[in-house]
Amino acid sequence: MIQCIRPPVQPDFLPRSDSPVQQARRRVEDAIQAGQKPIFRNLWKKCKHVFARNQHYKCGYCESIVLATDFGDIDHFAPKGEVHELNAPGREADHMSKVVGRSCAIVSDRGYWWLAYDWNNYIFSCKLCNTAWKLSLFPVRESPRQIPPDPAVTETRLLLNPFEDAPVLHFEFSEFGQIRGKTDKGRATVAVCGLDRLSLFRKRREKAQLVFGLLKEMLVLANRDDEPMLIKKIYEMGKQENEHAGMVRSIIANELGLDWDLIEEYLRISGYPNLGTHP
């Protein structure tokens, strides 16, 4: 996971417009007031391309490039229809994408309905993160939590949001690409989104090995003049648009204690112009 900047709100999603989105929002509010289960019209699909482009076509959770193999989804960060809790995280089935050994329980048949058409509740994601792993899970620190969720009650979410958090600080990675949460939020996000699933670990492995290899090279450098060249190689792997760039940045933060901004600054000082913008 890597920090992203949320795209500007599209006009249809502005609260004062009379767009189909706002009409759908009002129908949900009417259903809630009448004590009925709301029906959500999928109008968020209209903004999928906006979020996809903004996130460099990468899943907001696992950071895989989505569009080559998957239509991709708009995920509701806070689930709109129901709330589930995770009792056992489970794992990826052998040689399959499905999840086995996972135990979830429904804790509310009403979700964060008022966020169904809220621009700030959307994240472009791959289908597996959305519909096989994250589902309607939304862990919060409060125990017991508010059931059903109430717009008047503030909660402390435990799931990392790439638009609102600095995810690189919440994870650490092994030399082979295995992920581990360093904080409560990091651990909850790994468990809920299945970021430690075998297929992702395999996908991250080569890049993780390259980064750790470059860091080892730096330690034994005979000529310090070569250091900027090695840092530049790491920087290229951690560019925002690249798969698992967040992992590269986490490794740098954990191993060197360096913020990505400082890497850019170091390279500028070393004579590498036009490095792009952060994040």
Ligand SMILES: [Zn+2]
């Ligand atoms: Zn994903």
